[in-house]
Amino acid sequence: xxxxxxxxxxxxxxxxxxxxxxxxxxxxxxxxxxxxxxxxxxxxxxxxxxxxxxxxxxxxxxxxxxxxxxxxxxxxxxxxxxxxxxxxxxxxxxxxxxxxxxxxxxxxxxxxxxxxxxxxxxxxxxxxxxxxxxxxxxxxxxxxxxxxxxxxxxxxxxxxxxxxxxxxxxxxxxxxxxxxxxxxxxxxxxxxxxxxxxxxxxxxxxxxxxxxx
Numbered sequence: 113x114x115x116x117x118x119x120x121x122x123x124x125x126x127x128x129x130x131x132x133x134x135x136x137x138x139x140x141x142x143x144x145x146x147x148x149x150x151x152x153x154x155x156x157x158x159x160x161x162x163x164x165x166x167x168x169x170x171x172x173x174x175x176x177x178x179x180x181x182x183x184x185x186x187x188x189x190x191x192x193x194x195x196x197x198x199x200x201x202x203x204x205x206x207x208x209x210x211x212x213x214x215x216x217x218x219x220x221x222x223x224x225x226x227x228x229x230x231x232x233x234x235x236x237x238x239x240x241x242x243x244x245x246x247x248x249x250x251x252x253x254x255x256x257x258x259x260x261x262x263x264x265x266x267x268x269x270x271x272x273x274x275x276x277x278x279x280x281x282x283x284x285x286x287x288x289x290x291x292x293x294x295x296x297x298x299x300x301x302x303x304x305x306x307x308x309x310x311x312x313x314x315x316x317x318x319x320x321x322x323x324x325x
Contacts, residue, residue, distance in 0.1 A: 149271045156300060156307035161185055164245070165292060165300075165307055166272065168252070172290040173200070173207050174302070175247035181211075184230050184241065189215060189223035197245075203277035205287055207249045212242040250290035 156165040161182040166173040177185070184190065192215060199210040215227045217238045224239060232239035293301050300307040 147273065147275045149273050151271045154309060156309055157185065158302055158305045159308055160305055163302060165302060168272065170252060171287070172250045172252055172292055173247060174250065174291070175209065175245045178243060178245065180231055180241070180243070184213065187226060187230065189219065189226055192216065192219050192223060200272055200274040201277070202249050202274050205249050206246070207274070208244060208246045210242070210244050212240065215239040249287065251287045252290055255290050255292070
């Protein structure tokens with residue numbers, strides 16, 4: 113185990129030295145752990161329902177929302193949902209995760225029928241919709257810290273837990289600057305589309321979180 117860690121650090125140092133001679137090489141850190149936790153200031157969704165943005169301290173995580181989730185997030189039963197995102201995994205600038213959305217057993221018949229029409233299936237907890245999401249990880253270096261005025265405050269501090277691919281550790285992979293910007297009125301914008309906050313209700317251990325839009 114110690115030999116493996118030492119060899120990996122030596123490899124990272126060698127690659128970093130090589131980067132000195134290459135003008136296009138960007139090395140944010142020589143060595144990173146294979147997992148980390150990060151404080152989060154907010155969860156946002158683009159107004160068109162296409163992107164989920166997780167605002168971390170070191171990184172912004174921008175996920176593509178699957179088409180099947182868009183009607184769910186705009187549905188009449190959305191406030192009864194309990195949604196969990198877990199299994200964050202990053203490799204360089206790419207990131208993936210898993211979602212599980214539950215409509216509880218005590219939901220109304222109308223809500224249950226609507227959820228079933230949107231693809232929910234029966235499970236012991238109620239009606240469930242789950243799948244994977246993917247997107248990009250961006251550096252927050254230089255980001256104007258005005259997002260506190262635009263995000264919704266949480267009732268307690270929390271963080272997400274992210275695993276990294278061993279192949280990405282210490283390799284000097286380029287992490288681009290976040291495309292999230294702050295408008296003059298303090299509203300956050302992504303690609304010209306306004307971001308709206310997602311209301312957090314319950315947090316789970318080990319990086320999972322529940323929310324309802």
